[in-house]
Every structure is written in structure tokens, then in C-alpha cells.
Amino acid sequence: MTVVRDPALAADARRERRFFLSLSLPALFIVGLAAILPILWIIRQSFLTTAGEYTVGNYQKVLSSGLTWSALVTTLELSLGTLAACILLGTPLALALASVRPRVANVLMAFVMLPLWTSILVRTYGWLVLLRRDGLINAALTGSGLTAEPLPLVYNFTGTLIGMVHYMLPLFLLPVYAAMRDIDPNLIRAAASMGATLRQVIRTVILPLSAGGIFSGSIIVLIYAIGFFITPAVLGGGKVNPLSTRIERTLSTFQDWGSASVLGILLLVLMALIGVMLLAARRLVAQNTVEAPHA
Amino acid sequence: MLEAYPQNRLARILLWSFAALVMAFLMLPTLVVVPLSFSASNLLEFPPHAYSLRWYENFFGSATWMAALRTSLILGTLTALIAVPFALLACISMNRLGGKTAAIIQSVLLTPSITPGILLAIGLFFVLAAQHLIGTLFGVLVGHVVLAVPVACIVLLPALARFDWNQVQAARSLGANWARAIGGIIVPQLRISLLSATLMAFLTSLDESVISIFIASGRNSTMPKLMFLSLRDQIDPTIAAISTLWTVIVVAVVLIVTLRQKS
DSSP states (O other): OOOOOSHHHHHHHHHHHHHHHHHTHHHHHHHIIIIIHHHHHHHHHTTBOTTSOBOSHHHHHHHTOHHHHHHHHHHHHHHHHHHHHHHHHHHHHHHHHHTSOHHHHHHHHHHHHTGGGSOHHHHHHHHHHHHSTTSHHHHHHHHTTSOSSOOOOSSSHHHHHHHHHHHHHHHHHHHHHHHHHTSOHHHHHHHHHTTOOHHHHIIIIIHHHTHHHHHHHHHHHHHHHHTOOHHHHHHTTTSOOOHHHHHHHHHHTSOOHHHHHHHHHHHHHHHHHHHHHHHHHHHHHHHHHHHSOOO | OOTTOTTOHHHHHHHHHHHHHHHHHHHHHHHHHHHHHTBOSSSOOSSOSSBOSHHHHHHHHOHHHHHHHHHHHHHHHHHHHHHHHHHHHHHHHHHHHOHHHHHHHHHHHHHHHHSOHHHHHHHHHHHHHHTTOTTOHHHHHHHHHHHHHHHHHHHHHHHHHTSOTHHHHHHHHTTOOHHHHIIIIIHHHTHHHHHHHHHHHHHHHHHOOHHHHHHOOGGGOOHHHHHHHHHHHOOOTHHHHHHHHHHHHHHHHHHHHHHHHHO
């Protein structure tokens, strides 16, 4: 921006700025009305009794209940389990996709992204069909004699985890694949010419250079996983209850708005923790890049 | 990338077998419902012994499902019609303001996409309950628009960054007002991105389930809400037929967008 000295021009520039600012107002208004106000309302509701009086009783009730803490543990188990599975499954897949020609990789990526474009309910239904007692996977397992009895694969923690990993994996894959594509192939050639084995190249060149992508992917997975609702509600079969399904049950079945709001606030706190982690990690990365000599 | 290691054939075979398994894992649940939807049997048998279109007839003959389909299509259309203009204006604003102001606006606009759906849903439920708007189309629409605005912005922001603003300045200096400059110059040049944004906003609404589950009810139930409820109760192959149709529609829309963007 150039410095405007003429007061008339300066006034003009200010007016133009105000005009451009006003163009965001409709979008900001709808976000305020339908996202920010609702979250503030949850905070307010958490301090109200059913009769609408101020209370801290909701907090006492929810925080002293064992169900809340087991919901919190389930939420963390599901989120971290999903994250671990995404890293273990997604990183090698990203490496494989990044190692072929872009044309081929693009076609394969389209297949990988297919689930992303499939409704979550369609996918959940697909998993029900596959994982049920008389489902496809159990039929294959007992038919081939690998197991004598059908395995309990769904309506439990395992089924929920499978469904969640299936949802998050493409989201994790995108940033990791992008990071690996950006690696300069000359670096790998250089390492190879100096005698590095494939294992060394992966450990000391490829993985460090894609750490940023793996980190972004992990944050995306965590943000989606902590509030995930549909998959635990259907594939958990009522036996897997993270915070999200507890919120739904408290609200719909027990009509207890106050307690549901307190549970919602626990979810907000978890989100804030992820946010703090993200900022801390960014700072750490920034410090390291300043200290490192320029390549 | 790994061509510097032609001798590590075993490692490559292992890597690709693993990748193939993971890709099969990703595609399996979507594909498995297709043959099931053409089954003639009540049971979820695989592969089906006989084929029929009865589950499709079941779907198109059901007043409840048809009402839900209608609601979902109306909601998707309205969502796109509201969210895309809002997003376009906001993106123009961010593009022109730049710097910290634009960054603040952007982070506010992206809040809905990083907030867990369940929080938006119960918060919106409380707000709408206070206004006696639970179960109305309007209530769900507001929830869908707020989710579609960030999606549309993600498509439109990079497109605007490539736009040459001198054209607008030229038009303005020749006396065009802002409405004319936006409608006559920006919109026609961004039409491909605007089409993408519209379809993405439409899909966002079509696919949204959590807000619908909490806010929509009765006549205004959406397809995802009805699918959720029937998945919880009983699972008959009607859902497989719906799932197949749903996936075909979505894949078609995505293909149109990608092919359009390439040409």
C-alpha cells in the first residue's frame, strides 16, 4: 500500500475500505447468528436450571457422574486410536502415491477420495453390511476356516473405530500426500548417491520433510474425531458412548438441557486444548527454523 | 520419487500391496451396497441369489422417503443460493482489504467448519427453541448456510486471487457502480468457480446430518435424518438402494465440477 498524503484521497481510501468491509457483513452475520451465538448460548444454558434460574448445579451433577468421565475416556480413546490408525495406514499410502507419476497418482487419488464424496450414512450402512455377525467379513472368515465363530466386529468399540478411521483417513491423507509431493526428488537422489539405504532415506529425508503434512493431518483428524457423532451412534450400537452421544442422549432422552450444555462445554475445552497444542507446536517449529542455518 | 532405488524391489512390492489394501479398505463400504440394492431378497445376503428393482420401487413408492428427498433438494438449492453470494461478497472483501483484517474475517468465517457438528447442532437447537423455530425448514436452512459459507469461500478465495482487479477499476472509472462491476465483470469471469462453489454448497447441505437430526422433524425431515433413524432401527435393502442413488448423484456432481475446472 502506498501512503496517501492528500486528505481528500485519504478520506476516499477510508470510504473504500469501509465499503469493502461492509461486503463481508452478510456472511459474518450468518456465522454470528448460526455458529457463534449458539456456542455462547450453550455456555449460558449450562448455568441455568430447567426453570431458567441461575445455578452451578449442572456442573456439580455432570462432573460428579461416572458416566461423564467414562464418556471423556471413550472420546480420547476413539480420537487417539483413530489418529494412530490414520498415521499407520495413511503415511505409507501417501508415500506410495507420491512415488508414482502425477497422472497415475491423480487417478488413484480420485479413488481414495471416493469415500470423502460418499455420504457418511451410506458409508456407515456399508460397514454395517460388512461387519455384522452374518456380514461379508465374518462370512469370509468363517468360510475360509480362519475363525470358528463369527467375530464381534460391530455394535462395539472395534466397529466404531473402523468407521471413524474410514472417515478420517482421506482427510489425513490429503496434507501428507501434498507434503510428500513437494519433496525435491534431487534430495533423495543425492542421499542415494552417497550410499543411504532406502530405510535411511525414508527415516532421515522423507519423514522429516513431510512432518508438517503429518502434523496438519493429525490436527484435522483430532478436530473431527473429538466431536464425531454419527459413527459412534450407529456402529457403537449404544454401547460406545463418547461425549457426542452422551450429549444427544442427555438432550433427547432426558430433556436435560443444562447437563447437555455442560457436556458440550467439556467438548469445547477439548477443542481449546487441541488449539493450544497447535499454537505451541507452531511456535516450536518457528523457533527451530530461525535457529537452523539456511540451506 | 523412489526411482533412485531400483534394486529395492521387495520393499516396493510390500509398499504397494499395503497401499492396495488400504485403498480397498477405503472403497469397500461404498461399493458393497451397490449389488445389495439390486437384491430380490429381504435378507442382506451377499452376493444376492436373485436380482430385482424392488428396493428402488420401495423407495420411490414411499411417501415418507419422497417427502424427505424433496426437503433435502429444496434445502440444498436454497443453501447454495444464499451461501454462494454471501461467500462471494465476503471473498471480495477479504481480497481487497488484505492483511490482518482479512485474516480475522477469514478465521471467523471458518469457525463453523472446525466446530464439532454436535456443538453447532445443540447450540442452534437452544437458539431456535427460544424462538419456537424447532422443526422448521428455516431453522435447518440457517444451519446449512453457515456450514456452506466456509466451503464456498475455500473455492472462491483462490479464484479471486487470480482475478485482475484493473478491470474493475477501469469499469468504475468509466462510471459503472459496484453492483454493475461485480455483476458484469467479476461474476462472468468467475463463473466456473462459482459453479463449483454452488455445487459444493449444495452437496454440503445434501450431506449434512447432525444439524438435521436435531433441528428437522416431521414433514421437514431430511434424507440423512431419515437414513440415520432407519439405520438405528432396522436395516433393509431400501437403504442400499438409496445409498446407491445418493452415491451416483454425488459422484456425478463431483465429476462435473472436476471436468469443468480442467477444461
